Amino acid sequence: MLEVHNVEKVYGEAETAVRALQNINFAVKRGEFILIVGSSGSGKSTLLNMIGLLDRPTRGQILVDGADTSTLDDNHLSSFRNSKLGFIFQFSNLLSDLTVLENVLLPRRIQGTLDGATEEARMLLKTVGLESQLKKFANKISGGQAQRVAITRALINKPAIVLADEPTGNLDSISAETTVHLLKSLNRKLNQTFIIVTHDRPQFGDVDKIITIKDGRIVEGELEASMA
Amino acid sequence: MDYRAQIGIRFITRRKGSLIAASLAVAIAILVVQVNSVIFQGLYNAIVRDLTNYRFGHVFISKRGDFITRSDFMLVNWLDRIPYVQAAAPRLDYSALSINSTVNGQLIQDVNVPVPVLGVKPEWDVKASTLYQTVKGQYVSYRDSIVLGALVDRDLGYPQIGDTVKIKFKDQFGNDVLKRFVIVGISQTAGNQGNDNGVIINIDTLREIMDRPGQSSEIIVRLNDPSKADYVSELFLSAFPSSADKFKAQTIEQAAEVQLAGFRSGIALINLVGYFGMMSSAFAVVTIQMMQVSSKTRDIGVMRAIGAKRKDVLLVFIFQGMVIGAIGAGLGTAMGIGYTVYAKETHMTFQGSLALEVQYNWMGIAQTDIMAFVLAIIASIYPAFKATKLEPVEAMRFA
Numbered sequence: 001m002l003e004v005h006n007v008e009k010v011y012g013e014a015e016t017a018v019r020a021l022q023n024i025n026f027a028v029k030r031g032e033f034i035l036i037v038g039s040s041g042s043g044k045s046t047l048l049n050m051i052g053l054l055d056r057p058t059r060g061q062i063l064v065d066g067a068d069t070s071t072l073d074d075n076h077l078s079s080f081r082n083s084k085l086g087f088i089f090q091f092s093n094l095l096s097d098l099t100v101l102e103n104v105l106l107p108r109r110i111q112g113t114l115d116g117a118t119e120e121a122r123m124l125l126k127t128v129g130l131e132s133q134l135k136k137f138a139n140k141i142s143g144g145q146a147q148r149v150a151i152t153r154a155l156i157n158k159p160a161i162v163l164a165d166e167p168t169g170n171l172d173s174i175s176a177e178t179t180v181h182l183l184k185s186l187n188r189k190l191n192q193t194f195i196i197v198t199h200d201r202p203q204f205g206d207v208d209k210i211i212t213i214k215d216g217r218i219v220e221g222e223l224e225a226s227m228a
Numbered sequence: 229m230d231y232r233a234q235i236g237i238r239f240i241t242r243r244k245g246s247l248i249a250a251s252l253a254v255a256i257a258i259l260v261v262q263v264n265s266v267i268f269q270g271l272y273n274a275i276v277r278d279l280t281n282y283r284f285g286h287v288f289i290s291k292r293g294d295f296i297t298r299s300d301f302m303l304v305n306w307l308d309r310i311p312y313v314q315a316a317a318p319r320l321d322y323s324a325l326s327i328n329s330t331v332n333g334q335l336i337q338d339v340n341v342p343v344p345v346l347g348v349k350p351e352w353d354v355k356a357s358t359l360y361q362t363v364k365g366q367y368v369s370y371r372d373s374i375v376l377g378a379l380v381d382r383d384l385g386y387p388q389i390g391d392t393v394k395i396k397f398k399d400q401f402g403n404d405v406l407k408r409f410v411i412v413g414i415s416q417t418a419g420n421q422g423n424d425n426g427v428i429i430n431i432d433t434l435r436e437i438m439d440r441p442g443q444s445s446e447i448i449v450r451l452n453d454p455s456k457a458d459y460v461s462e463l464f465l466s467a468f469p470s471s472a473d474k475f476k477a478q479t480i481e482q483a484a485e486v487q488l489a490g491f492r493s494g495i496a497l498i499n500l501v502g503y504f505g506m507m508s509s510a511f512a513v514v515t516i517q518m519m520q521v522s523s524k525t526r527d528i529g530v531m532r533a534i535g536a537k538r539k540d541v542l543l544v545f546i547f548q549g550m551v552i553g554a555i556g557a558g559l560g561t562a563m564g565i566g567y568t569v570y571a572k573e574t575h576m577t578f579q580g581s582l583a584l585e586v587q588y589n590w591m592g593i594a595q596t597d598i599m600a601f602v603l604a605i606i607a608s609i610y611p612a613f614k615a616t617k618l619e620p621v622e623a624m625r626f627a
């Protein structure tokens with residue numbers, strides 16, 4: 001469903017140019033749970049940005065369901081991100097001027113499909129244990145709670161792919177554990193694809209695929225290394 | 229509610245400092261425009277009011293470079309029959325060569341600034357003008373009674389009611405005529421808009437002195453509906469065509485053009501100052517909105533990442549501008565109206581000058597409001613446009 005062909009990303013120009021990614025090739029199937037790992041500065045976030053259509057590659061293509069995304073204009077990319085992708089970022093993700101419930105509903109309001117949305121949002125928030133926090137403003141809840149709200153928001157539009165950049169990065173070990181558990185159980189239950197950047201591979205246990213990045217390249221042989 | 233409106237409103241209302249600063253900038257600009265209008269339009273209206281009441285009436289009938297020779301009785305009668313006319317009265321203008329107070333011997337004699345002498349027909353004049361109300365004592369009545377303007381009285385060393393003055397005139401043939409009058413009243417007006425620098429005597433006495441029996445300089449006409457001034461002027465001129473009589477019939481604005489024109493351009497200048505104030509309030513809004521945008525970079529990135537389009541981001545900040553404009557306009561209008569009510573109720577004056585004639589200019593207030601509101605939105609366009617240029621990857625950056 002997702003194919004990455006010869007993707008290259010260069011930041012800046014001429015002497016100051018940084019080649020953050022090069023020669024990236026891989027494919028993702030529906031329902032896969034994939035980790036992207038690598039040391040700091042290796043290009044993990046850059047790759048996730050490309051897959052998430054938040055930024056365009058300098059060269060190469062990203063195909064979704066066989067369609068080349070490089071031909072889409074900004075408005076189409078926005079719609080695409082809204083309906084097909086769910087994002088969980090490492091740092092505060094929520095709009096602090098909206099409540100928990102309003103944050104979760106935002107993708108639906110952008111999509112313009114509000115019918116039954118509030119009920120769905122309440123149910124999702126219940127599954128992450130936040131049913132009592134709906135009316136709280138997003139800056140009045142804990143980091144772990146905020147991360148769970150972000151996960152709920154990433155799921156509200158039933159995206160085909162959920163992308164997360166170090167979703168447990170700034171959580172304590174117990175919150176991190178619940179978050180990992182939540183993501184994996186959602187992946188099993190909803191058959192959505194999860195692509196997760198992490199520093200902490202062991203935390204996730206068994207996964208379908210691991211992509212290891214080093215200096216902007218995929219390190220061969222490490223692919224599928226953890227397949228049981 | 230539309231989510232862009234909601235986010236825009238939340239962004240600004242949850243930032244009390246920015247909201248207060250931006251809407252105060254808008255409000256103060258409106259207040260300045262309104263205070264200007266209350267004071268300067270009020271002063272203008274007050275001058276028009278006093279010139280109407282004391283000197284020109286609502287319609288001012290005169291003759292090009294000449295005296296009116298037609299019977300004042302006939303003209304006033306004709307005018308009185310028009311339903312909009314409340315009263316009309318003839319007046320005769322002249323000047324004195326000198327005035328001499330007989331109690332103390334003090335003399336006013338200045339060839340360059342002769343003392344104006346106004347002849348009135350008392351029984352008609354009190355209906356067509358309120359000049360008589362400015363008099364302490366009595367208005368002119370019998371043939372040798374005189375009302376001194378307060379400034380004349382001062383320059384003569386404050387002679388009292390009952391004292392006499394001697395006035396020297398030149399008659400039609402250039403001969404000096406000396407005449408004695410008994411002071412019956414002193415006329416004083418705020419801002420010297422009345423006859424403070426002249427004297428008032430009976431028109432028939434003045435006609436005799438000038439040797440112009442039955443003649444007048446002007447007929448002042450008081451209307452019960454001032455908006456009909458043009459109509460009455462035209463009616464008069466059609467009955468007494470200027471081809472035959474060389475009559476002029478002017479509204480107060482035309483008759484007092486000399487006195488008012490300078491003031492009007494002053495008001496225009498003051499308004500310009502007000503509008504510059506508005507422009508600078510718009511710049512304040514631009515600055516605050518730019519701050520808002522940069523402090524919301526991450527939120528904008530998140531919105532974009534989860535699917536908001538550039539135009540949605542634009543709308544968020546336009547809605548913010550609307551909130552600023554609406555609150556600022558509301559606040560400014562409330563303060564402005566408060567000031568207007570205060571000025572009107574207290575009959576505001578400046579250092580004993582004439583009381584402002586304050587009117588509620590709802591059209592003007594609405595115009596200023598709409599302008600301020602629209603300006604706040606226009607001021608938001610550039611910052612909002614800047615916001616749309618932020619890329620969705622901003623959401624991924626460190627906080």
Ligand SMILES: Nc1ncnc2c1ncn2[C@@H]1O[C@H](COP(=O)(O)OP(=O)(O)OP(=O)(O)O)[C@@H](O)[C@H]1O
Nearest residue numbers: 011012018020038039040041042043044045046047
């Ligand atoms: N906007 C940018 N402009 C210039 N260089 C950039 C930009 N973003 C990233 N880079 C560079 O690209 C390389 C990859 O960065 P990236 O953020 O993808 O690393 P990462 O693997 O996510 O690191 P970390 O684990 O620390 O998050 C780094 O050398 C970084 O300095």
Ligand SMILES: [Mg+2]
Nearest residue numbers: 044045046165
């Ligand atoms: Mg990173």
